[in-house]
Amino acid sequence: MNPLAGISTQEWQVLAGPLRLRSEAERDVPRSLVASELLNDAVCSALLDELGPVIGSPSRRITASLLGKRLSFLLTGACLYAMSAYDKGLTLSLDNTYIEYGHDDGLWASSLPLRSLDAAVAPPEQREAWRLAIATQLFAGLLQPLWRSLHGVTGVSRRILWENTAVRVYSLYEKRLAKLECVATRQRCAEDFRWLTDEAPASVFGLDYNPLAHFNRPVTLLDNGTRAVRFRRTCCFYYQASNPVEYCSTCPLIRPKATR
Template sequence: MNLAGHFTEAEWAVLSGGLRLKDSAERDPLRALMARDLLQEEVCEQLLDTLGPIIGSPTRAITASLLGKRLSFLATGACLYAMSVYDKGLLLSLDNTVVEFGHDDGLWTSSFPLLHGQPLTYGVNEREAWREALVQALFAGLLKPLWQTFNKVTGVSRRILWENTAVRVYSLYEKRMAKIDDPVTRERYEADFQWLLTQAEPALFGLDYNPLSHFRRPPTLVDEGQRSIRFRRTCCFYYLATEPAEYCSTCPLLRPGKKCR
């Protein structure tokens, strides 16, 4: 059975729509490669050099940061939404994940294909262990090796790459999931989010710290206190790949009296 067959029609509409999940058979044959292949330095360099001019990036490091943002959105969105909203587990691993890098007319068009998509389930009183296994596979198993390779090949800061990941998770839970009204689902995703922020062990990320907690800067009041923004700690360099320069809404360069690190 294909990936879509393991979800209801409504569930699949969300996952394959805005969250861009799809079966590997539907991948872009010209702009896709296995995640594990990207750990080869020469393959990574070739991809970044090909993608740079397409997205308007002047350096490999900036290209790596912006590609990392896209991959963070695709990986965390599909996996964590399925986990927290549908209570179904997607296995994201280097050998089960396809990296697409389509970008046309100034916009990312890439999706997130999986080779084997049968959701992982859990038994009675096993959800916490199941959740840990999914999160460890996603962060420590998939994203950490990719970010290590990006850092080694380009010199881009691993802090930038991990904050790229963290802000995608914040947005997923605080914006996309906040639209859900069902009280049971809301209770589950709110509990998962708090666990990710405050209790998930650093080992689940393959690090000596929890990046979702570390980059959780308190909101700053702007517009004379009319609204608040949770500014990033690091800059993703998006403004250096746009002409004229555009800034993310949470860019630290826009934080009153501060500069990015």
């Protein structure tokens, strides 16, 4: 049964499949909390202390960065995919969103449960204002308070957390949405991506700059021009929580010196 009002079965399969959207009833109860609870310093600290040994992290700061990477995928993926591919708006607010942090056998097991799965359909002649509202709720209303809390508790750089977010948004639009079959839908997705990374005002993110624009550095061509990589400006510390040591494919620490 499709629990999401206004979304077709085929659309729900994508959102609930690779993008891991879930209903409230499907949440991982022992390893989840309402997003607003993470703004409490004591709750945030306890979650990070519980998660750190599970993911092999040596410090709260590194745990916060790696949790932020996972949350960036979950919180931006379904929301922006629904917005751009389906013209449907999910409510990702502090009180409607659950934060899951399950991690089993070296892999994240977390999903994105929402209390209400009702979707707002984009008004045909007011889509730009609607898009602005959806993006502002996601970034300034949800992610900015979460990143502020993780920074306050651990000291992890807010720019690391925002680049974690930016990397996930780039991947969503360049690797997933760019491959949709419908030409008109691909064009709408490309326009949304251009707006997010070029025109969206800083207020959309609750910041004094647009982090999606700031971190959108040119790609580096590798392997005789056959592979394009957009190397990060900041390191997410993944290598410090892996054994044996591994680096992300976009890690600035492995960027060829000649291209720095």
